[in-house]
Amino acid sequence: xxxxxAANGNSFRLTVVAGGANPQPxxxxxxxxxxLLLASAPPSLAGVLxxxxxxxxxxxxxxxxxxxxxxxxxxxxxxxKHKMTRLFDTAAGGVDGDGWALGxxxxxxxxxxxxxxxxxxxxxxxxxxxxxxxxxxxxxWPATLAGDELAVLADDPxxxxxxxxxxxx
Numbered sequence: 224x225x226x227x228x229a230a231n232g233n234s235f236r237l238t239v240v241a242g243g244a245n246p247q248p249x250x251x252x253x254x255x256x257x258x259l260l261l262a263s264a265p266p267s268l269a270g271v272l273x274x275x276x277x278x279x280x281x282x283x284x285x286x287x288x289x290x291x292x293x294x295x296x297x298x299x300x301x302x303x304k305h306k307m308t309r310l311f312d313t314a315a316g317g318v319d320g321d322g323w324a325l326g327x328x329x330x331x332x333x334x335x336x337x338x339x340x341x342x343x344x345x346x347x348x349x350x351x352x353x354x355x356x357x358x359x360x361x362x363x364w365p366a367t368l369a370g371d372e373l374a375v376l377a378d379d380p381x382x383x384x385x386x387x388x389x390x391x392x
Contacts, residue, residue: 224248225313227325227370236273238371240325242314246373247276277325277373280354282311283361284334284376287349287384288341295343296385302341304381310337311376326370348386355379 225240239256241248248256253274261269284307290296310316310333316323318333331350338344352364355377368374 225322225325229370234271234273235268236275236371238275238277238325240277240313240322240373242312242322246279246313246375275371277371278369279375280365280368280372281356281377282329282364282374283353283355283380283382285349285351285353285382285384286334286338286347287386288338288347289345289386289388291343291345291388293385293387299341299343299385300383303338303383306337306341307334307381308376310334311374313373323374325373326368327374328366328368329364329374345388 227238229236311323313322353361
């Protein structure tokens with residue numbers, strides 16, 4: 224579990240991220256965390272403490288990958304999708320394996336780094352990030368995320384276009 228605190232005047236807001244498939248903690252988990260924190264805190268914190276879930280930003284990644292042979296495209300696609308799922312895991316993801324952090328904005332460089340040891344990958348031509356909204360519309364990924372926002376993979380998270388080397392006769 225990870226958290227980010229923000230003080231604003233007389234209020235104190237704690238955004239909490241759970242590990243696993245659903246990064247938003249349940250109401251029961253939030254109540255228990257509040258109970259534990261207030262048991263160790265001054266009584267004055269009770270009226271100003273808010274514990275909230277992160278705002279989710281749904282990410283789709285479009286990749287253009289060079290594969291050594293078309294026969295290996297399926298294996299490379301499976302590997303790339305697995306690595307992206309692992310990268311955005313809130314418990315064990317991220318570049319350092321400490322979990323994809325709240326407020327962290329993904330970059331094409333981080334995504335390329337996650338694929339560096341992919342089998343049969345001859346190169347990465349392009350990485351494009353899209354935000355998928357409630358209407359399933361794709362818009363360009365924002366330049367920054369707020370501290371209470373979390374990048375999570377959309378339902379169809381990775382789309383791959385393959386290119387194979389040209390054969391020169």
